[in-house]
Amino acid sequence: MFIPSDLLKNKKILLAVTGSIAIYKSLELIRLFVKAGAEVKIIMSEESKKFVTPLTFETLSYNKVLDNTTESWANTHNHIKIGEWADLFLIAPATANTIAKLANAIADNILLQTALAYPNIKLIAPSANTNMLENPLTKANLKMLAIANYKIIETQTKELACKTIGNGAMAEPLNIFWHSAKELLKDTFWEDRRVIITGGSTIEKIDDVRYLSNYSSGKMASSLATALYCKGADVNLISTKFDSDLPEDLYTIDVESSSEMLEYLSDSIRVAKKGKLSKATLMRDEQIHLIQKKPYLFMIAAVSDYIPAYAQDGKLKKETLGDTWDLKLKQNIDILNQIDKTDITTIGFKAEMDEKNAITNASKMIDEKDVDAVCLNILKDSSSFGTDTNKIEFILPDKIESIPESDKLSVSFNILEYAKSL
Numbered sequence: 048m049f050i051p052s053d054l055l056k057n058k059k060i061l062l063a064v065t066g067s068i069a070i071y072k073s074l075e076l077i078r079l080f081v082k083a084g085a086e087v088k089i090i091m092s093e094e095s096k097k098f099v100t101p102l103t104f105e106t107l108s109y110n111k112v113l114d115n116t117t118e119s120w121a122n123t124h125n126h127i128k129i130g131e132w133a134d135l136f137l138i139a140p141a142t143a144n145t146i147a148k149l150a151n152a153i154a155d156n157i158l159l160q161t162a163l164a165y166p167n168i169k170l171i172a173p174s175a176n177t178n179m180l181e182n183p184l185t186k187a188n189l190k191m192l193a194i195a196n197y198k199i200i201e202t203q204t205k206e207l208a209c210k211t212i213g214n215g216a217m218a219e220p221l222n223i224f225w226h227s228a229k230e231l232l233k234d235t236f237w238e239d240r241r242v243i244i245t246g247g248s249t250i251e252k253i254d255d256v257r258y259l260s261n262y263s264s265g266k267m268a269s270s271l272a273t274a275l276y277c278k279g280a281d282v283n284l285i286s287t288k289f290d291s292d293l294p295e296d297l298y299t300i301d302v303e304s305s306s307e308m309l310e311y312l313s314d315s316i317r318v319a320k321k322g323k324l325s326k327a328t329l330m331r332d333e334q335i336h337l338i339q340k341k342p343y344l345f346m347i348a349a350v351s352d353y354i355p356a357y358a359q360d361g362k363l364k365k366e367t368l369g370d371t372w373d374l375k376l377k378q379n380i381d382i383l384n385q386i387d388k389t390d391i392t393t394i395g396f397k398a399e400m401d402e403k404n405a406i407t408n409a410s411k412m413i414d415e416k417d418v419d420a421v422c423l424n425i426l427k428d429s430s431s432f433g434t435d436t437n438k439i440e441f442i443l444p445d446k447i448e449s450i451p452e453s454d455k456l457s458v459s460f461n462i463l464e465y466a467k468s469l
Contacts, residue, residue: 048266048273048292049435049454056084058231061133061165063158064104066094067140068208069174069217074099076139076220077107080227088113088129092145092158115157126161135231136165139200140174140217143185149197150188168230172200172223177213200226201296218295225294228277236467238279240340241319244272245312245348245382247287249305253374254359262432263349266290267396267424267455271345272297274459283315286348305350309382316344320390343466346383346418347396354379383416392469393418394462400426409442419469422462441465 060080064073080087087108091101093115101112111117111124118125123132130136138145138158145158149171154160162169171192179185180202193199200223204214218226246268251259265288272284276297284293285300285308293299300315302308319342353376383395395418399405402425409423423440426432438452439462450461 048269048290049456050079050083051454051457052082052084054083054456055080055228055231058085059132059134060085060087060227060231061090061129061136061161062087062108063090063092063136063138063161064095064099065092065138065140065142065145065158066097067142067174067217068098069140070095070098072217072220073139074103074107076223077104079220079224081108083224083228085231086110088132090114090126090129090158090161092156094142113157113161118157126157127164130161130165133165135170135227136162136167137170137172137223137227138162139170139172139223141171143173143175143179143182146171146173146175146185146188146192150191150195167196169197170200170223170226170230171197172217173202173215174217175202175215176207176209177211177215180215198226198230221292222295225273225276229279229294232277233279234463236278237275237463240280241283241342242275242280242345243283243285243312243315243319243342244268244275244345245285245308246272247289248349249308249351250287250303251305251351251354251379252358253355254361254363256362259351259354259376261349261351263398264288264290264433266433266435267437267459268345268347269293270455271347271459271462272299274456274463278463280343283319285311285315305354305379305382308348308350309380309385312382313386316342316386316391319344342391344386344388344391344393345396346393347422348382349398350382351379353377383418388417392466394420394422394466394469396422396424398424398426406440406442406447409440413442413444420466443469 064070077087088110089104089108089112091112091114104112113129148159154163200218202214203216205216206212207215247265248261248263265286268286269290272282275282276294283298300311302311356375356377395412395416397409405425409421412421421442435454436452437455437458439450439458441448448465450458
């Protein structure tokens with residue numbers, strides 16, 4: 048997935064690194080942050096310098112590293128001011144030793160002092176040997192941090208530096224990047240709101256080796272799901288195809304046929320309408336009330352209009368079919384018409400090649416399909432599918448908003464701003 052260069056523009060990230068072999072991944076993480084437009088500053092523990100020199104981090108971040116030898120109270124290069132500067136404080140990698148000290152408010156080095164002084168949410172990406180990570184004391188320390196303004200980015204199971212295979216490897220840089228973006232870009236409107244997205248081209252079976260489908264790549268649905276993830280939504284992406292590099296903890300359901308998509312979509316809508324409750328504090332009486340946010344549905348999937356009338360088991364032989372093959376088709380179910388759209392804000396997507404009548408055809412969907420808005424994508428030809436860019440006309444009952452051509456993730460963020468008004 049293409050990450051726009053202004054995704055984290057004007058965001059300030061403070062990255063702390065400790066003495067783990069996984070520190071090499073932090074170099075790639077800095078590259079991702081900087082490429083996305085963020086400003087990054089680094090705090091290094093003394094043990095971390097055994098693996099990577101401060102000069103390397105300074106070269107990648109374009110900022111002077113803060114450590115026990117460079118702290119200054121004559122300017123802002125100290126453990127208090129640097130925390131005040133940061134929008135996000137991330138510790139990656141975090142060793143078992145650092146985790147233990149953080150959990151017990153020990154501040155015997157500049158990294159720990161900064162963490163103790165930083166009042167906002169902190170992200171932590173552990174890295175440790177499996178036995179060290181699974182030790183009851185380490186698990187207790189992580190639980191303590193989880194209730195003390197820390198969010199834990201889960202480790203992964205793979206071959207570790209000690210040559211054993213087990214849980215304890217630090218999360219991949221891209222996964223940490225998405226967790227960080229989510230913390231920096233979250234929006235109270237979307238946060239904890241259930242959102243369902245359908246995507247990709249349905250696959251309709253002819254026999255066990257052949258099927259009907261179309262050119263839809265699923266990239267727009269994946270991009271919109273990622274944008275919603277970054278905004279803090281509770282996302283459910285139901286698709287036949289998924290773009291690469293999605294956030295690992297984004298919930299996905301892989302389907303093939305239109306009937307399978309309808310089944311999972313109907314179930315997801317029922318669950319969404321039950322509501323995930325978010326907390327809102329009413330200052331008047333200081334009581335916490337539970338408010339259910341209305342769910343959203345984005346129907347991006349390109350569902351086949353026709354399907355084989357009689358899907359066959361096994362493989363149809365050309366010797367049996369003869370020189371010509373008259374494949375009988377029947378009209379497919381209309382998923383958007385068939386689902387229950389009451390109490391869920393629904394946005395349909397329509398692709399058109401008839402530029403002259405595209406807006407008229409798309410506008411008709413609002414009444415004919417009973418949706419709240421339509422995203423129109425005017426295509427030139429089949430080469431328009433699978434590209435990394437898009438241009439959308441966001442059609443409302445009373446007006447049309449044009450979203451200029453850009454990468455699909457940027458277009459998705461623009462769609463979400465218009466969708467908030469529904």
